[in-house]
Amino acid sequence: MRIMRIRLLLGLMPVLILASWLLWPWEAAEPPTVPFSHRGVELRSRTVETPAGEPFDFAHGRIEVPEVRGKTDSRALSIGFAVIPKRPGAGEVPVFLVAGGPGSSYIKRIDEAWLRDMIDLLRDVGDVVLVDLRGIHSSTPNFELEGIERKFRLVNDRERFDTLLRDLGSAGRDTLLRDGFDLDGYVVTEAAADIIAVADTLGYPTIHMQGTSFGSHLTFTTVREYPDRIGRFLVSGLEGYDHTFDDGEEVLAALRQIAEEARDVWSGAHGASDPLAALQALVRRAARDPRQAFGLREHEVLSVFTSGELFGFDYRLTNRAQMSGWPAAIDQLLRGDRTWRAAVFRRIAGFAVGRSESEAAVGLFDCSSWISKVRRERLEATAPPRFPNDLAQMDALCSGWSIAPLPPAFQAGTQSPVPGLFVHGTYDVATPYANAKEMLSQFPNAVLVTVAGGSHAALTEAISEKPTFGPALVDWFNGGGAPEDVKLGPISFDPLSR
Numbered sequence: 001m002r003i004m005r006i007r008l009l010l011g012l013m014p015v016l017i018l019a020s021w022l023l024w025p026w027e028a029a030e031p032p033t034v035p036f037s038h039r040g041v042e043l044r045s046r047t048v049e050t051p052a053g054e055p056f057d058f059a060h061g062r063i064e065v066p067e068v069r070g071k072t073d074s075r076a077l078s079i080g081f082a083v084i085p086k087r088p089g090a091g092e093v094p095v096f097l098v099a100g101g102p103g104s105s106y107i108k109r110i111d112e113a114w115l116r117d118m119i120d121l122l123r124d125v126g127d128v129v130l131v132d133l134r135g136i137h138s139s140t141p142n143f144e145l146e147g148i149e150r151k152f153r154l155v156n157d158r159e160r161f162d163t164l165l166r167d168l169g170s171a172g173r174d175t176l177l178r179d180g181f182d183l184d185g186y187v188v189t190e191a192a193a194d195i196i197a198v199a200d201t202l203g204y205p206t207i208h209m210q211g212t213s214f215g216s217h218l219t220f221t222t223v224r225e226y227p228d229r230i231g232r233f234l235v236s237g238l239e240g241y242d243h244t245f246d247d248g249e250e251v252l253a254a255l256r257q258i259a260e261e262a263r264d265v266w267s268g269a270h271g272a273s274d275p276l277a278a279l280q281a282l283v284r285r286a287a288r289d290p291r292q293a294f295g296l297r298e299h300e301v302l303s304v305f306t307s308g309e310l311f312g313f314d315y316r317l318t319n320r321a322q323m324s325g326w327p328a329a330i331d332q333l334l335r336g337d338r339t340w341r342a343a344v345f346r347r348i349a350g351f352a353v354g355r356s357e358s359e360a361a362v363g364l365f366d367c368s369s370w371i372s373k374v375r376r377e378r379l380e381a382t383a384p385p386r387f388p389n390d391l392a393q394m395d396a397l398c399s400g401w402s403i404a405p406l407p408p409a410f411q412a413g414t415q416s417p418v419p420g421l422f423v424h425g426t427y428d429v430a431t432p433y434a435n436a437k438e439m440l441s442q443f444p445n446a447v448l449v450t451v452a453g454g455s456h457a458a459l460t461e462a463i464s465e466k467p468t469f470g471p472a473l474v475d476w477f478n479g480g481g482a483p484e485d486v487k488l489g490p491i492s493f494d495p496l497s498r
Helices: 002-023 113-122 158-178 188-201 214-225 248-261 275-288 298-302 326-334 340-352 357-369 373-382 390-401 408-412 433-440 458-465 469-477
Strands: 034-038 041-048 056-066 076-084 095-098 128-131 207-213 230-238 420-425 446-452
Touching: 034 056, 056 188, 076 188, 095 113, 095 188, 095 214, 113 458, 113 469, 128 188, 158 298, 158 357, 158 390, 188 207, 188 214, 188 357, 207 214, 214 230, 214 357, 230 433, 230 458, 230 469, 248 275, 248 373, 248 390, 248 433, 275 298, 275 326, 357 390, 373 390, 420 433, 420 458, 433 446, 446 458, 458 469
Parallel strands: 095 128, 095 207, 207 230, 230 420, 420 446
Antiparallel strands: 034 041, 041 056, 056 076, 076 128
């Protein structure tokens, strides 16, 4: 028996080594830089190539800020930022481009083509400034959760998965407290103050802002806290003051529109009108008896409504470019293809979930922004049955992190006269279109530009689809009128395997 165990262990070693290599957070070496002076501030710079425009200087630096403003004994943090100088003849007001997540870094992602194209476009407005969220990438100290204890625990149902989320949140909290973090400092109002601190360092009396997803949440907060410092702001994939918890009914409405488009390629497969109807039927079977759903549990089927990551499919409905494979992947799932992966995930969930600093950012920033009582009651009342429930998942995670929420007045918001431009897609399953309409009432000088058929990446999709849209955004930042609405073409879905 002992020999058999040793042989089994040796046989598993290559698999474990490969899994460790795939899950390890490898970092590419930073390219060499040279000294660079910008507005009297000494930075380090390298050259970045762009797919369409000329290369630009990418200069980065750091400033120190208190971890918690107003606490006399607060330690200092380092906030990383980068500056891309404007084109000759552009305006004096820079555009601060803030990343989503929370937990993403545009500084880290600078070599992605879409981001370089966006920066290249905004250089016709003014300097472009990127700021890393406190705790993320070039801001230090970083959130590093590699020390969290993880267990290979069995996750057979939604309740056990919620327990796992609570335990991971609690372990994350314990880890950061042990490492000296003051968790009161990791709230969106402090991050907004960091934006202004970078602007002060670079000598900008007024700034424009552009943010997507959590970046819109941070933009709204900065506009509200520092209205006299903001010229204009552009937001897309909107998260309002308490929209970090998505409305399941509105997400489902967007998903229905995508499913309607997919009907032609689906062509009545599996006795269902479209992939969504087929998934909903699979959920019902899984809830009755997993044996009727290839052994899948209800929560496992729910996890693939907008992303196929659990089963190794590459569709992701938050981006039109990745929507094309959705019907074909659901067809494969309903044939039983790759369903064995769910059983594997149940046994490694404790190891696979919560590995990155972005998990800490979600736990701290989203949980501290929290949700208003009125919105919670509405989401609880309208939550569609047998559909992913963002509120329930965030409740589980945030109960583990036990972060003190910002005051109710923060979630309630307030009206602002600052001119804004909302760009939002009707197919957005990450931050539904209703968010934009709801937030518009708080900004009387803002305009909503609807991207019909646009996903969570509606802004870049509109720029790509309509050649005049990008220049119209530049014109708006420079004082012109808002761009017209955009209607995107049909999605080119991959054919089903017959």
